[in-house]
Amino acid sequence: MKREFFLWAAILAPPFVWFFTLLANFALTPLACDGTGELARRVVAIVAFLITVAMGWLALSMCRQTSVEAMPAEGARAERIRAMAVAGLALSAGFALVLVAQAIPDFMMTGCS
Numbered sequence: 875m876k877r878e879f880f881l882w883a884a885i886l887a888p889p890f891v892w893f894f895t896l897l898a899n900f901a902l903t904p905l906a907c908d909g910t911g912e913l914a915r916r917v918v919a920i921v922a923f924l925i926t927v928a929m930g931w932l933a934l935s936m937c938r939q940t941s942v943e944a945m946p947a948e949g950a951r952a953e954r955i956r957a958m959a960v961a962g963l964a965l966s967a968g969f970a971l972v973l974v975a976q977a978i979p980d981f982m983m984t985g986c987s
Contacts, residue, residue, distance in 0.1 A: 877936070877955065880932055880936060881933075881936060881955065881958040881959060881962060882958075883929065883932070884929045884930070884932045884933035884936065884958075884959065884962030884963070884965075884966065885933075885958060885961055885962045885965060887925065887926070887929045888926045888929055888930075888962075888965045888966045888968075888969035888970070889965065889969060891922045891925050891926055891929075891969070891973075892922070892926075892969050892972055892973060892976075894922075895918055895919065895922040895973065895976065896976070898914075898915070898918045899915055899918070899976070899980075902914050902915050902918070903915075912980070915980045916977075916980055916981065919973065919976070919977035919980055919981075920977075922973050923970060923973050923974065923977070926966055926969050926970045926973060927966070927970060929962065929966045930962070930963055930966030930967060930970065932962070933959045933960075933961075933962030933963040933966055934959075934963055936955065936958075936959040936962070937956060937959035937960055937963060940952050940955045940956045940959060
């Protein structure tokens with residue numbers, strides 16, 4: 875039960891983190907001119923990136939734990955766990971890149987001219 879929860883968390887957390895980061899950026903945009911919104915958007919971007927990297931690390935550790943050769947008795951279950959871990963790792967890597975691309979304007983430009 876615990877392993878399945880971590881696998882689903884590694885798969886589902888990166889898209890949800892990206893979505894909530896997008897919502898937070900839209901909500902904080904009106905505050906960007908006074909400086910607090912700009913700092914908050916940067917903090918949101920950093921926290922989202924760290925959560926996504928942590929989910930990738932979790933998926934990688936689950937992938938390393940589950941080896942088809944190490945668990946021949948489990949067979950299809952071990953393959954399913956490994957496939958879910960690889961999917962979580964791929965989603966984490968992809969959404970980490972999306973979060974970095976989304977955060978570039980926050981770190982390179984100011985909110986007001």
